[in-house]
Structure formats: structure tokens, C-alpha cells
Amino acid sequence: MIKKLWSVLAALTLLAGGLLAASPAQAAEPPYRITDGDYTCFGKTGRFKPGTRVLLADWNQNGKKEMCVGVAPDRTIWYIQPTSADWKQVPGGGRADDMIHWWTASGAKRVISVWVANPRAHYYTWWNSSGWAEYWWHCPTNVC
Numbered sequence: 001m002i003k004k005l006w007s008v009l010a011a012l013t014l015l016a017g018g019l020l021a022a023s024p025a026q027a028a029e030p031p032y033r034i035t036d037g038d039y040t041c042f043g044k045t046g047r048f049k050p051g052t053r054v055l056l057a058d059w060n061q062n063g064k065k066e067m068c069v070g071v072a073p074d075r076t077i078w079y080i081q082p083t084s085a086d087w088k089q090v091p092g093g094g095r096a097d098d099m100i101h102w103w104t105a106s107g108a109k110r111v112i113s114v115w116v117a118n119p120r121a122h123y124y125t126w127w128n129s130s131g132w133a134e135y136w137w138h139c140p141t142n143v144c
Helices: 002-016
Strands: 038-041 044-047 053-057 067-071 077-080 098-105 109-116 121-128 137-139
Touching (some): 053 109
Antiparallel strands (some): 053 067
């Protein structure tokens, strides 16, 4: 009960602060649906869970992807940027069954949301110039 209350309070606090205010423009290109498990972004190939999506984030809204994010076969969440040497795991110990979407938010936060099958829920984390937040927050389905 307390855990659920904290999740609701955290989501409401972030909503009030504008973190979940989606920007009008979303992706430079639609998410890529994984069919065979492999996806190459910025010249580096990663292995992903078949049937899931890799998000192609255009944070700067200039028509170019700045980050790719996807779910590995073990449900961990991985990302790569143009300057990365290879795919890296998103911190915070998150596990997911699919990617939902990405958006920019107040304070230069770049947000990604994921779908978890059991229990059926959405979670999000954010990235800014300091790096990734170390936590995943529960997100109301109608917001994420």
C-alpha cells in the first residue's frame, strides 16, 4: 500500500513539475520493430528481444536520431549514441518487455518509457547532460 502510494505521489509530483509534458514533435522515424533479434544503430549491432521495438530518439527535433534504445533478450534495456563505442545498459536495473516511446521534457530531460508485462505497467526514466537517472518510476498508462 505504501509503495503504491509513493509511486502515485512520485508520478503526480513529476506531472506537476512538467516532466511528463510531451513535446509536440516525436520521432524522426518510427520505432524499428525487431524481427530477427539484431539491430544496427550508429554502426554498432545489438541483440534485442524479437517482437520488441527499438526507439530512435530525435531529442533535438532536427530530423536526426541522437539515441537508439531497446530491450535485450534478458529484458535489460540498452542504448547507444553516435559517439558511443558500443551499446550500454541503461542504469537503474530496469527490466522491460517492450519500449513505449521517448519525449523531451522540462529541464532538458530526455525521457524514455517502457512496458512491463507482469504486472501490466509502464515505467519511465530520464537522461540529461549529467547522464541517466538511477531510478525507474511507475507511470500512469494514460501519460506514458
